[in-house]
Amino acid sequence: MTVWFIAAPHVLIDSVRAAAVFPAAVSAVMSTRYGGESAAWERAYQQVRADWDSYYADLDLAGDDGLDHLWEGLYRTTRALFRLTGTPEPSKPELTALARALPYESSCRADVLYPDVKPTFEAARSNGVRIAVYAPVSTAQINGWLQGGGVRDLVETVLGFDTVERFRHDAQYWETAARIMRADPAACRVIDALDEALNGAKLAGMQAIPFDRTQGAKLDRLIP
Numbered sequence: 001m002t003v004w005f006i007a008a009p010h011v012l013i014d015s016v017r018a019a020a021v022f023p024a025a026v027s028a029v030m031s032t033r034y035g036g037e038s039a040a041w042e043r044a045y046q047q048v049r050a051d052w053d054s055y056y057a058d059l060d061l062a063g064d065d066g067l068d069h070l071w072e073g074l075y076r077t078t079r080a081l082f083r084l085t086g087t088p089e090p091s092k093p094e095l096t097a098l099a100r101a102l103p104y105e106s107s108c109r110a111d112v113l114y115p116d117v118k119p120t121f122e123a124a125r126s127n128g129v130r131i132a133v134y135a136p137v138s139t140a141q142i143n144g145w146l147q148g149g150g151v152r153d154l155v156e157t158v159l160g161f162d163t164v165e166r167f168r169h170d171a172q173y174w175e176t177a178a179r180i181m182r183a184d185p186a187a188c189r190v191i192d193a194l195d196e197a198l199n200g201a202k203l204a205g206m207q208a209i210p211f212d213r214t215q216g217a218k219l220d221r222l223i224p
Contacts (some may be wrong), residue, residue, distance in 0.1 A: 001130055003183045004222070008135040008142055010193035011211050018112040023049070034087055038193070043082035047078050053100040055080070061076065062167045070138065070161055074099040100140060107144025113151065120219035121154040127223065132181060134159035136167050155182060169197035174204035
């Protein structure tokens with residue numbers, strides 16, 4: 001049985017739409033939980049996003065402690081929202097939990113998938129294809145994207161950073177992914193726009209499918 005490993009960024013997620021709607025989604029969650037005006041939370045998030053790299057400047061997601069560094073980065077960016085809005089900061093345990101939950105709670109509020117994703121997933125599933133979606137972010141965030149787009153039930157497995165515990169999509173990543181799916185690498189197709197993932201897939205014995213939406217690529221061409 002064929003297994004598709006599909007990258008969420010570049011292939012499934014419309015980054016322009018996501019950038020437009022995500023600040024309002026974050027602000028809706030934060031204003032509901034902690035009060036204050038949605039507009040103030042939205043401005044705060046836009047400030048954090050504009051300075052995102054600085055919050056991760058001393059962190060190494062690709063290092064041995066990469067997963068811990070991911071959680072630390074999320075903690076920092078979430079904590080900054082309280083500082084920028086002048087809202088009393090919750091306890092560290094509450095803030096830690098919020099930092100891990102916010103990506104899902106925000107992402108599931110909007111559909112940021114390309115229009116061809118759902119019909120392609122439905123057709124692929126009807127043809128016996130097993131679908132896994134991956135990205136170098138938390139599993140919760142990927143689940144949010146898929147839930148917001150109405151396709152979570154069509155995806156067998158979500159591979160977030162905290163699932164595979166490896167940031168780079170190299171051969172070792174794909175060997176681990178195949179074990180998680182209990183799949184023969186020869187039956188796996190990796191669909192991505194980035195060379196690192198495609199080259200790693202080939203080294204792991206998988207079929208690599210370059211996919212570039214900027215060149216007019218459509219998902220339905222992948223249906224067997």
